[in-house]
Amino acid sequence: xxxxxxxxxxxxxxxxxxxxxxxxxxxxxxxxxxxxxxxxxxxxxxxxxxxxxxxxxxxxxxxxxxxxxxxxxxxxxxxxxxxxxxxxxxxxxxxxxxxxxxxxxxxxxxxxxxxxxxxxxxxxxxxxx
Amino acid sequence: xxxxxxxxxxxxxxxxxxxxxxxxxxxxxxxxxxxxxxxxxxxxxxxxxxxxxxxxxxxxxxxxxxxxxxxxxxxxxxxxxxxxxxxxxxxxxxxxxxxxxxxxxxxxxxxxxxxxxxxxxxxxxxxxxxxxxxxxxxxxxxxxxxxxxxxxxxxxxxxxxxxxxxxxxxxxxxxxxxxxxxxxxxxxxxxxxxxxxxxxxxxxxxxxxxxxxxxxxxxxxxxxxxxxxxxxxxxxxxxxxxxxxxxxxxxxxxxxxxxxxxxxxxxxxxxxxxxxxxxxxxxxxxxxxxxxxxxxxxxxxxxxxxxxxxxxxxxxxxxxxxxxxxxxxxxxxxxxxxxxxxxxxxxxxxxxxxxxxxxxxxxxxxxxxxxxxxxxxxxxxxxxxxxxxxxxxxxxxxxxxxxxxxxxxxxxxxxxxxxxxxxxxxxxxxxxxxxxxxxxxxxxxxxxxxxxxxxxxxxxxxxxxxxxxxxxxxxxxxxxxxxxxxxxxxxxxxxxxxxxxxxxxxxxxxxxxxxxxxxxxxxxxxxxxxxxxxxxxxxxxxxxxxxxxxxxxxxxxxxxxxxxxxxxxxxxxxxxxxxxxxxxxxxxxxxxxxxxxxxxxxxxxxxxxxxxxxxxxxxxxxxxxxxxxxxxxxxxxxxxxxxxxxxxxxxxxxxxxxxxxxxxxxxxxxxxxxxxxxxxxxxxxxxxxxxxxxxxxxxxxxxxxxxxxxxxxxxxxxxxxxxxxxxxxxxxxxxxxxxxxxxxxxxxxxxxxxxx
Numbered sequence: 001x002x003x004x005x006x007x008x009x010x011x012x013x014x015x016x017x018x019x020x021x022x023x024x025x026x027x028x029x030x031x032x033x034x035x036x037x038x039x040x041x042x043x044x045x046x047x048x049x050x051x052x053x054x055x056x057x058x059x060x061x062x063x064x065x066x067x068x069x070x071x072x073x074x075x076x077x078x079x080x081x082x083x084x085x086x087x088x089x090x091x092x093x094x095x096x097x098x099x100x101x102x103x104x105x106x107x108x109x110x111x112x113x114x115x116x117x118x119x120x121x122x123x124x125x126x127x128x129x
Numbered sequence: 130x131x132x133x134x135x136x137x138x139x140x141x142x143x144x145x146x147x148x149x150x151x152x153x154x155x156x157x158x159x160x161x162x163x164x165x166x167x168x169x170x171x172x173x174x175x176x177x178x179x180x181x182x183x184x185x186x187x188x189x190x191x192x193x194x195x196x197x198x199x200x201x202x203x204x205x206x207x208x209x210x211x212x213x214x215x216x217x218x219x220x221x222x223x224x225x226x227x228x229x230x231x232x233x234x235x236x237x238x239x240x241x242x243x244x245x246x247x248x249x250x251x252x253x254x255x256x257x258x259x260x261x262x263x264x265x266x267x268x269x270x271x272x273x274x275x276x277x278x279x280x281x282x283x284x285x286x287x288x289x290x291x292x293x294x295x296x297x298x299x300x301x302x303x304x305x306x307x308x309x310x311x312x313x314x315x316x317x318x319x320x321x322x323x324x325x326x327x328x329x330x331x332x333x334x335x336x337x338x339x340x341x342x343x344x345x346x347x348x349x350x351x352x353x354x355x356x357x358x359x360x361x362x363x364x365x366x367x368x369x370x371x372x373x374x375x376x377x378x379x380x381x382x383x384x385x386x387x388x389x390x391x392x393x394x395x396x397x398x399x400x401x402x403x404x405x406x407x408x409x410x411x412x413x414x415x416x417x418x419x420x421x422x423x424x425x426x427x428x429x430x431x432x433x434x435x436x437x438x439x440x441x442x443x444x445x446x447x448x449x450x451x452x453x454x455x456x457x458x459x460x461x462x463x464x465x466x467x468x469x470x471x472x473x474x475x476x477x478x479x480x481x482x483x484x485x486x487x488x489x490x491x492x493x494x495x496x497x498x499x500x501x502x503x504x505x506x507x508x509x510x511x512x513x514x515x516x517x518x519x520x521x522x523x524x525x526x527x528x529x530x531x532x533x534x535x536x537x538x539x540x541x542x543x544x545x546x547x548x549x550x551x552x553x554x555x556x557x558x559x560x561x562x563x564x565x566x567x568x569x570x571x572x573x574x575x576x577x578x579x580x581x582x583x584x585x586x587x588x589x590x591x592x593x594x595x596x597x598x599x600x601x602x603x604x605x606x607x608x609x610x611x612x613x614x615x616x617x618x619x620x621x622x623x624x625x626x627x628x629x630x631x632x633x634x635x636x637x638x639x640x641x642x643x644x645x646x647x648x649x650x651x652x653x654x655x656x657x658x659x660x661x662x663x664x665x666x667x668x669x670x671x672x673x674x675x676x677x678x679x680x681x682x683x684x685x686x687x688x689x690x691x692x693x694x695x696x697x698x699x700x701x702x703x704x705x706x707x708x709x710x711x712x713x714x715x716x717x718x719x720x721x722x723x724x725x726x727x728x729x730x731x732x733x734x735x736x737x738x739x740x741x742x743x744x745x746x747x748x749x750x751x752x753x754x755x756x757x758x759x760x761x762x763x764x765x766x767x768x769x770x771x772x773x774x775x776x777x778x779x780x781x782x783x784x785x786x787x788x789x790x791x792x793x794x795x796x797x798x799x800x801x802x803x804x805x806x807x808x809x810x811x812x813x814x815x816x817x818x819x820x821x822x823x824x825x826x827x828x829x830x831x832x833x834x835x836x837x838x839x840x841x842x843x844x845x846x847x848x849x850x851x852x853x854x855x856x857x858x859x860x861x862x863x864x865x866x867x868x869x870x871x872x873x874x875x876x877x878x879x880x881x882x883x884x885x
Contacts, residue, residue, distance in 0.1 A: 026758065026761060030758075059761070059785060059786060059789060061786070061790060061793060062790055062854040062855050062858050063793065066854070089779070090778075090779060090782035090786075093779075097861060098854065
């Protein structure tokens with residue numbers, strides 16, 4: 001599932017380049033590739049912040065993790081931020097174990113997401129005119 | 130079907146049986162297996178009964194007959210035994226046909242009086258029920274025509290097809306053929322053994338084919354056409370266990386009103402090694418002579434009488450006469466047998482036998498085979514090994530003196546009696562020692578790659594850590610130990626004396642064990658290992674000198690047998706002194722005390738037996754197809770099981786993730802032919818053991834999987850480069866992980882300990 005840019009339900013402010021991708025209940029090869037495809041599409045469309053929401057995600061397997069690492073690489077190449085939102089405690093431990101948490105920002109809930117988006121937001125004046 | 134009520138004899142307990150059912154002990158399970166074949170329509174293809182000599186097979190079949198006869202209404206039991214009185218194949222086949230019809234009619238009429246008469250085939254035809262008349266008459270007529278026709282094989286096949294023909298007309302039977310191995314002695318152009326095999330496997334009637342275990346299959350396989358025995362169940366009939374043999378003697382003595390003491394009962398059981406024929410002969414002899422069995426002297430006097438002139442003597446005489454009919458050759462045979470028995474291990478070269486018996490080729494081989502079949506000796510192309518039975522050896526010794534040395538009979542009887550009386554306490558002591566032995570072979574057989582605390586195999590370490598410590602503390606200490614020894618998987622364990630007979634001079638047979646196995650899978654030369662273990666008797670810690678002697682003995686054994694990798698293990702009740710332990714360590718040998726052995730025994734789980742009730746209670750099994758996210762089903766299942774054990778939520782998630790990874794691993798790497806993943810969840814008090822296995826190519830875990838997880842630092846941009854974390858992840862999430870190659874695939878065993 002993907003939310004369109006500028007439509008983050010948490011109410012992100014001032015940025016027209018945010019996309020939210022929902023991970024689903026099980027991140028494996030199939031769902032991982034779906035997430036990857038949607039994320040790459042959004043990055044290609046100019047998204048500057050990708051929020052992958054793990055609300056309701058029960059399990060992530062190692063193939064899913066490897067695909068998420070690919071997404072992180074892709075985002076880093078375009079200079080986009082990645083936020084993993086609403087990740088449960090066990091999955092955080094798993095990501096930690098596999099080194100993902102060093103490359104992404106983690107947000108527990110909507111407030112935390114909004115706060116991060118505020119931090120990521122770049123003033124229009126500094127956007128390269 | 131019969132309408133008459135069974136007569137008095139049938140209502141009684143014995144028809145063919147020679148002893149009362151209540152006195153028939155130790156064979157309940159065997160009896161059940163045989164009688165369960167009787168119900169018509171039961172899904173079975175008959176049974177082979179492979180029996181030790183004089184283990185009571187005939188009585189077992191006769192008891193089965195009586196039981197089935199008295200049940201009435203079902204399939205008719207048929208019992209037929211080939212006999213040494215049968216001369217020809219045709220004669221035996223005709224006797225079978227006659228017996229079959231007689232017993233079938235008797236059962237269907239419920240009339241056991243028929244057994245006392247000797248009706249001809251034609252007379253039998255007059256006795257059949259109207260519903261059976263037509264097919265019986267046709268069968269008898271066909272037999273008469275066949276007899277005149279002169280085609281032996283056709284006539285034999287006709288006789289043996291009687292059960293099938295009867296069944297086709299609704300007269301079902303269970304046919305029990307006894308002493309089938311005797312078929313080879315019959316004269317004729319037709320091989321009766323092969324014909325019996327053919328008839329039993331072709332018919333829809335269940336057959337029970339019984340005979341001596343060293344000959345039965347050979348006799349039935351001597352045919353041009355290959356007979357498939359696959360559908361036949363197999364029943365191995367051995368001598369009685371100690372408990373059953375004791376019960377047999379007690380029951381018989383009570384029935385025959387022979388006074389018996391516990392001590393003589395046990396002596397008889399040990400002396401005859403639970404052989405029902407000998408035990409019965411002894412008690413019957415006591416009854417016949419009005420003697421009691423209340424002292425060793427009573428017992429041994431009767432025993433010597435039996436050995437020198439009673440049933441036991443006649444049995445061995447008859448066997449030797451059958452094996453070697455000419456008196457002169459038989460005398461030479463007794464001499465060679467007795468003298469060979471005196472060699473270490475009772476072994477002597479075949480060549481020596483050839484020269485001593487002055488026999489060549491076929492005749493020598495015939496005698497050897499006879500001895501082999503009756504288990505009086507075993508032979509291969511090089512050596513003859515005399516049977517170790519005590520009674521057989523004592524019979525040989527006495528007959529050697531009588532027949533070869535021509536000593537006076539009174540002297541031989543007196544000497545034998547004195548010798549057996551002197552031997553009696555030793556026989557019992559031997560029994561007690563055997564009972565008290567640590568049963569190393571059973572323990573070794575259960576090793577199965579399990580890991581145990583190293584202190585259990587190093588006495589010095591154990592002494593240092595646990596001497597004087599309470600049992601609970603020892604258990605806790607062992608639980609906490611991190612230095613573990615992975616035991617081998619033992620595939621064959623046998624007495625050291627079987628490999629190296631001189632050991633019998635210094636220890637009891639069961640106190641030294643040679644166990645062949647593998648340290649790990651795959652089964653390769655590099656992984657092959659032989660454990661040579663021995664119990665060292667001592668009331669205190671064994672010192673360096675004795676330890677060295679034993680290490681040398683076991684090393685010599687390993688050397689003599691050509692074991693390239695041998696691991697020595699000495700066990701002593703009280704352990705080993707400090708310098709002895711030092712020696713063991715120098716030699717990289719293990720040393721354990723009885724206490725360590727007991728702890729080891731409790732920590733090694735018994736052989737997994739899926740059919741035990743306890744296994745059913747704490748073990749769950751599941752098979753899932755590969756693919757389609759079925760690993761989630763497995764994860765949810767293990768979650769439920771882990772919750773029952775009250776694992777913490779974090780641990781449950783770790784187990785789930787590990788299981789998912791294991792399933793993915795199985796799916797991705799196995800090239801599985803059945804595309805299935807087999808899972809077993811074993812719940813123990815403090816842990817959950819999850820085993821995931823799959824058939825197919827057994828891949829060694831990739832080298833990369835043995836490294837640490839890369840922590841996402843692999844930035845080559847390719848997800849492929851980041852794959853292969855499964856096993857590493859599992860190792861991180863679970864407490865113990867073992868990856869094994871098995872016969873046809875791989876098995877991953879993962880253990881998670883409960884930490885509340």
